[in-house]
Amino acid sequence: MTTTVTAGVLEVPDARLHYEVRGAGPTLVLVGAPMDATAFAPIADLMSRDFRVVTTDPRGIRRSRLTDPDQDSTPELRADDLSRLLTHLDAGPAAVFGSSGGAVTALALVQAHPEQVHTLIAHEPPVEEMLEDRDRRHANTEDVIATYLSGDVLGAWQKFFTYAGIELPEGALEYMFGRERDAQSVADERYWFAHELRGTDRFRPDIAALRASGARLIVGIGAESTGQSCDLTSRALAAELGIEPTIFPGDHTGFADDPDGFAPRLRAVLSGE
Structure with missing residues (x-):
């Protein structure tokens, strides 16, 4: 089945936000950072059979150009972009993965604009502020x-995966x-390292605001992400929210690695099964 994709550009403060819309029905927003809309395209196509699926390139990434290329990307700025996009598309309240x-x-979006989200699935958020050894982990990020x-690109990626506890096959790096x-x-890649990674890792969820939002809150973890x-971080967030984590297929990028296997689980979780 061929999926029709409607692309657009929304002017937001200090940036032009590229977005894509597929399908019809209740709105489902698929959000990455730094992953762009292209990375979500396969699962967006699958989910568009049941939903109006919205994807974006986050500010500073790929087709979402910044007025100032050296402006930092924060969760709050990206949440404001999403809020403006949902308003532009008349698409709220929406489900957000x-x-x-x-x-x-997405966590920042629910905190700032709870009226725009009825269901939040936070899949493996790197909220290191939730952990007792946060200072050590922030030092690792620095x-x-x-x-x-x-200039040591391979060295940086090696450290990143080591600190994240992710083992790569020999030669993969x-x-x-x-x-x-x-x-x-x-x-x-450079924008992410220089202007996005630090702000994302240092974000601390407002547990009281999340609980008071009225949104259905789900914390997702990949079945192969243990340890x-x-x-x-996901388990710590779920514990603070007083909910059990929801297990999804694959690991940190399961939705991109095996969209055919991931989509049925996503549908089931969205429907409350």
């Missing part, structure tokens, strides 16, 4: 950023980041 940094964006900005890559991918950093 955010993964990784996108889950942090080490990763400094290593990247020194060099395959992913050691080969010649297109200029846009490199630019997005990884985002497994720990």
Whole structure:
């Protein structure tokens, strides 16, 4: 089945936000950071059979250009962008699935604009502020950023995956980041390290505001993420919210690695099963 994709650009403060809409029905927003709309396209196509699916390139990434390319990206700014987009599309209240940094964006959205979200699925948010060893973890993030900005790209990625508790197959790091890559991918990577990673990792959810939002709150964890950093942060967040984590197929990027396997679980969770 061919999926019709309608792309648009929304002017937001200091940026032009690229977005895409698929399907019809209740609105489902798929949010990443730094993952862009392209990374969500396969699962967006699948979910568009039942939902009006909205995806975006977060500010500073790919087609969402900034007025000032050196402006930092914070969860609050990205949440404001999403709020403006939902208003522009007359799409709220919506269900929002955010993964990784996108889950942090979604948490910030619910805190600031609870009227626009009826269901939040925060899939593996890296909310390191929830952990007792937050200071050590923040120091690790600073080490990763400094290593990247020194020009040691492979060294930065190696540290990132080590600190995150993610084991890569032998040779995978060099395959992913050691080969010649297109200029846009490199630019997005640099923006993430230099202007996005720090603000995302240091975001502290407002538990009282989340509880008072009225939204159905779900914290998702990949079945294969046990022991990884985002497994720990997600479990800490769920505990603070007084809910049990919801398990999804795969690991941190299960929705992108196996969208056919992930979509049925996402549908079931959205329907309350």
